[in-house]
Amino acid sequence: MRFDDMTEAIGNTPLVRIDPAVHGLRQIDLYAKMELLNPFGSLKDRAALQMVRPLLAGAAERGDTVVELSSGNTAKALAMIAGMHGVPFKSVTNRMKVPEIKDLLLLLGAEIDELPGQAECLDPTDTEDPLSRMHRTLSANGSGYVHTDQYFNEQNVEAHLHGTGPEIVKDLDGRAPDFFFACVGTAGSSTGVARALRQHDPDVRVVGLVAAKSDFIPGIRTIDEVHEVGLFDPGVYDTVDTITSDDAVDGLLTLVRRCGTPAGPTGGGAFQGAVRHLRALDPTLTSRKTAVFIVCDRVESYLSYLRERRPALFGRPPRRNDTRDLAADEIAAAPTVDVEEAARWPGLIVDLRNPHAYQALHIDGSINIVDELFAEMLHGGLPFGRRQPVLLVCPVGEKSARYAALLTRMGHPAVRSLAGGIIAWRDAGARLVRD
Amino acid sequence: MTDSRPLPLTPRIEPDTQSVLAEEALLRQLVDGLGSPLNVVLPDALAANVEAFRAVYRHHRLRGRIYFAHKANRSAALLRRLAAAEVAVDVASLEELQHALGAGFTPDRIIATGPKNREFLWLAARTGVIVSADSPDELDELAALGRAPVRVMVRLSGFVSPGVQMISRRSRFGVPSEQLTEALDRVEKHAGRLELVGIAYHLDTIGIPEKAIALEGCLTALDECRRRGLPVWSIDIGGGFGVNYLADGEQWERWTSELARAVLGHRPPLTWNEHGYGLRNEAGTLRGALGLYPAFRPVSGAGYLDQLLSTVAPAQRRPLGELLLDSMADLDIEPGRALLDQCGLVLARVLEVRSEGPDTLVRLEANARDVSLEEHGVLMDPVLIPHRSDEPTEVFLLGNLCLESDLITRRRVTLPARPRPGDLLAFVNTAGYFMDFSASRALHQPIARKVAVHRAGERWSWCLDEHYWPVPEREEAA
Incomplete structure (x- = not known):
């Protein structure tokens, strides 16, 4: 394959059979149209x-x-x-x-x-x-x-009428599938492919998949939103089924874990919607049928979407020296100093607030390590010597108490938290500076 | 598949309101004695709303003031009750300011906002309330009026975001954020006569991302103040926290879906003269935007504030609540509607019930300005008093003005039974903006009287709104 530019690589995606052991359908061959293999990543x-x-x-x-x-x-x-x-x-x-x-x-x-x-x-x-x-x-x-x-x-429809649709027919040896499943976004692909397939066989059953109304699946419209799409014509679909974001993620997991297909949520939704629809029909069938669904795009762009919905999938091993492992009494027992004593502090002062706030106003002589960075450093061990007295400062003395408790547990003998934080410092009229 | 079941939009009714609605004899007596329409406010219901906001403050370890946006309701009882609580007040006119002072708010608990005339500015400056200034010129005017230094906030607008351009509706209020320097120069010019205490914004949107950009913009402005050595400790983020009006999200989803189908001609209309609430049919495609308040809002009020504070700031990438705390900034808010959630209802008497073809028309002794739900795009069904539920009926509600447009609802509302003349309809949860905001004396029709109801032992007791004072009961010898 030698091309003059990347757009020539668009189209001619493979049609891949899904292992029956995965979907469990006895009478139906289920194929995925692998649109995720287009050069820019999608249908x-x-x-x-x-x-x-x-x-x-x-x-x-x-x-x-x-x-x-x-x-x-x-x-x-x-x-x-x-x-x-x-x-x-x-x-x-x-x-x-x-x-x-x-x-x-x-x-x-x-x-x-x-x-x-x-x-x-x-x-x-x-x-x-x-x-x-x-x-x-x-x-x-x-x-x-x-x-x-x-x-x-x-033109959105045309691209699929002359591209995606005929490719499916060609790969099925000149026959249209019995069922075609498509998620409805712009309705371009479902309309175009359905039209192409029906030119071959008017009996193709076309199932449109839309999202449940209050749900969100990227790339799929809800049952109301499809009405706002100029290309949407309800006559194209024999049935419109609703899928949920849970369905989409379940389907996505099956495709990525069992089918070697790094599909995004739309592909997952199409797979799940197809299998659910076909499972109801499968026991009633007396002859072999074929069904096709589209895998629209790739999984990598949706990690935050997945993390939000299935945090358990991203469980990481716990890290050492984590404030979240502290018991309530450990935090309550964290050593503190009041404003008066803090004003005479002989050692290092670490301000845990964000850099903007620190730069605007801080205690003279303090250094700024924002809390999330400080947490990261502590995972690796003590970032300063045990003989170095350290005073921790945060807005109200709550975060600093946690870190003081953690550092104490890590064996630091001279760490303190400023009670009431920098807000108490300000309220006491103590001096704040900017550089 | 035409869905011909009734399409109710059942309001969310909390126990206090529910128990007032159960006092059928009392409510009827009140309407008989004081006329229809009649506004009923529940000062006791305010406490729970204030507490919900305070809980969010505690959760984020933040301090600051909750300013009740007085414009949401003119009631004296509600205002006086709030004066007795840990709340401040936001006044937007000369008379609101006088009302707040008279209700027991000391000047340190009052902020003057909105478009101001000279008299309003004068009284604000003289009494020493905080003034949220809308323009550099207003700062000049204030500097000339005060006795002691006038405490001011500068309200900003037109914030810009990094990377992605966020389009916001144009606002007629506030100083464009790029003119902050000019506004601060003006404050410094009047040093000794003006004291800058904070930076403010208010955006009329339910979108969290827009507000996140504005709040971060205020933090940047706060930095600029500190760079100049101005000791500014407050950020006022205005209101717009919203209320959840409906009991059941599915009803709302079903109703809006059916409206879309009706506009497209796929089912019989739900509305008077096929009104589309902003939606229209263009060659079989739905165009326009639904001009309705999202009446089912599971995250609203204090929950919305919590969500905003938990939102990661687009530039500094740290939750906004933590940024506020890091900067030692107090958070001031100006909720109106959200503080009045479940704090009042409007009663109206049924005058006439007639059938017209398939429609049932119910004429009320009240008009669309007395219960301005339609004007504000909030859809919820009224409650029928006395309670009957023998025959669910869909009706249009017509007002008492001699105007074709005087429809209290432009959609069919669902009642549990066919109403009869003399029945009452209660429009619940209308204290925030729907009660007296738009009421007028058009056609010499009366403006609703207002009563405050409060618990007296097991029963509810009442008084005229202006007679209500939150004075503790005297311990009397029995």
Whole structure:
């Protein structure tokens, strides 16, 4: 394979059979369309290329910026493609809830605008939602923007009608599958693939998967939100099933741990939704069937999403010298000094507050080691000698008491905590300085 | 699949309100004697809300003032009760300031905010309350009015965030944060006549990320004050903590889903004249934005404050609560709605019930300005008094003004039985902004009288709002 540029690597992803031992279906062969193998990491590479290709030359000439309402994979793909042509990219979003993706987009050189939250004191006469206003700005002539408009752009569907869909048919030896499962985001891939498959066999059953209403699965819309998508046509789907973020994470874990497939939550949701739907049918089937679902993107961008929902997955071995191991009576017994004694302290003074606060005002002669860094240092052992008296200072004397207790337990004989913290120091009228 | 079950939006009713609602004879007597509509406030219910905020302060080891935003309700009883508690007050007009002084708030427990005329500034400066200044010119004006140095806060707006541009609604209030230098120059120019005590913001949004940027911006401003040697110890983050109005999140989700389907024409309308509450149908796609308060809000009030303080600051990457503590900053807040959660209800008498095609129309002796739920986009069903539940009925509620637009609800509300003339409807949890904020004397219709109810042993006792004083009972010889 020799290509002139990376976009030529988009598409022609493999269709991989899922081991029946994993899904337990007797009469159904389940295949995963491995869209995570696209070069920029997701299914959205196809639509991004298809939508932006006709706009790039003009945008480069006029110096326009490509803009899209996207909080994830479409933005990522557009940023990379636009960047290849020296065109800037901006993403407008109110849905960017996954910090890694935000950071990744910034790394790729994208600009991100976040839309405001709802007003607390509502003005119901204001029917102008920020999104509509944004839309109008973007589509005005001479705005300096070209808008790919993924939720309404037919090219988004075309990319899958002529790419993803026919590839599935080709890999199934010219037959359409009996079932097709797709998570509904922009509805581009589900609509395009469904259309292509039905051209081959009008009886293909298409199942759309949406998120439960109050739930959040990145890349999947809720049952209400799909109505806001121009490409969404309820007629495309024989059934619309709801999946939860729990389902998505369960499916993701099965794919990454059992199937050699580093899938993100959308792929996990599609797998889980497919297996649940098919399990109900499997016992009633008398002939072999095939089913296909899409693995949209990769797991690596969702670690914080997973950590939030399944902290147990990230359990780490406990570290030594940790304040969390202290007993309440140990903390209560931590040696303290009052402001008067602190003012005459002969040794080292360590201020545990953040650097900004320290630089603004601190006790003369103190040094600043922010608490999280101090905690890290203590995991490695005592950072100063036992003969060195140390006074610890924090805002109210609570954190410093914990660290004083920990250092005492670690064998330091001359560590003290400033009782009441620097706030008590200030309230006593003692001197604070800045450099 | 058309869902034809009723679509109730049941309000969240705490035990105190519930027990007032059970006093059917008393409520009827009050409306008979004082007229419909009638506002009922529960001063005793304030304590739990204050305590919930204080608990968040304790949890984050923070100090600072809770300023009750007086604008949320004009009640004297509620204000006097708060004067007796560990609370301060935020006044936004000359008369609110006079009211607060008269209710027992000493000037050190009052902050003057919002758009101010010269008389308001004069009384604020003379009595020595804290003034939250909206512009550098206001600082000049204040400096000329005071007897002793006037304590001021500078309210900032238009904060910028690192990396990701956060778009916020434009605000008509506050000094743009890039003009902080100018504002501080002005304070220093008037040294001796102005004393800067804090930095403030208030954002009209429910979005935590926007507020996190603003709070961190205030911390940066605090650093700048200290760089200049100004001893500033407070940050006032305004209000907007919200209230959870509904008992059941599923009802809210179901109702909003069905509204979307109705707007798209997939089910019969839920609303008067197919009102879409901001949503519209454009060629089969739902456009616009739902112009409604998120009435089911599991994280609201004190819980929302806790969440904000636990949010990691975007630039300094440390929870905002810890940053405040590190900087020795007191945290001041200005909750209105959240402090009045469950503290009042509006009673209205049913005048007429009629059927019109499939619809049941109920006309009340009150109007949409007396119970301004619609105006504020808060949807919850009223409670029928006397209590009957024989035939769940969906009704539109019409007001007593000679105006097509005078609908107390533009949607069908669900009642447990078909109402009859003479019944009462209780609109619960309306003390914050929905009771007297918009009430007018249009058409010479009366403005609701207000009564305060309080427990007297097993029973509830009442007095006119203006007669309520939180004076301890005298120990009388029996």
